[in-house]
Amino acid sequence: MNNSIIINNELYKNSELLVNISSNMIRYGIGVFEAPKIVNINEKYYLFSFELYYSRLIKSCQSLNIKFRYSYFEIVDQIKKLIQNHTLSDNSALRINVFSLECSELLEEVEGDVIISILDTNHRNDANLIEKIIRIGSFERIKGHSIYKIKSPANYETSRVELFGDNDVDDVLYTNNNGEICELSRSNIFFIKGNIVYTPDLNSGILEGITRQHVIDICKKYKISVHVSSISRDDLSGFESSFCTGTTNGIVSIKKINDIVYNTQNRMLNFIKDLYLSEFTSTEIIKNMEKFIEL
Structure with a gap:
């Protein structure tokens, strides 16, 4: 059935x-x-x-x-x-x-x-991808608007328009009317520089992703510095690595945004991926059963 x-x-x-x-x-x-x-x-x-x-x-x-x-x-x-x-x-x-x-x-x-x-x-077009090629979208979001906090099918129309007929990229990256980074069409975005992880704040115009928050919590648990704040589009070239997060695919490396190439083998990136995957082993589930419901 x-x-x-x-x-x-x-x-x-x-x-x-x-x-x-x-x-x-x-x-x-x-x-x-x-x-x-x-x-x-x-x-x-x-x-x-x-x-x-x-x-x-x-x-x-x-x-x-x-x-x-x-x-x-x-x-x-x-x-x-x-x-x-x-x-x-x-x-x-x-x-x-x-x-x-x-x-x-x-x-x-x-x-x-x-x-x-x-x-x-x-x-899904991004099923089983281990890294993504991203293009910055042409639609600007409005900084601070509450519409992006609603998980509605209507919010995905712009990404369909952006991606239709473009086989060279896997997703689009939204920016807001202040020239700040928001998120991808179906996932939140993170950046790495040195030993510090960066991600846009909620007021930038993003969905309050549950996997996003889980990754932030993991970083704090293992003493990895996380900066949650506005990120200018002009800052993209200054980061070493980038990744996106979502319920279905977990953590996926970002290889490229427009012409900016990122290191998908970054030590910190792989460390965070391993920490995330370890949260869903049988040992960890038994230790944290309050987070899980057996079906």
């Missing part, structure tokens, strides 16, 4: 679903989503830090005036219910979408319908 999904706690076959064209998701693109991290350890699957994904999902719904109908524990139960009807692999990704399936207008408060599904990440 790998084509099964959960809608409002009921199991359906994906092929049997119909779409209401009067939904504000269809008419206006109003909706939010989350992609909580699933970890496979010896054929046992765990949710990692799900409370953080759930909290961000609720905040995104509130920002768009979408009523969320389920508690944290109810959503966990629905995820477990879905997992029982799927054969997972290392390429499986969990997706929670929230939008109204019913007829609704642009500005009215809507009751959010919750759709939980399992996706195969092999179809």
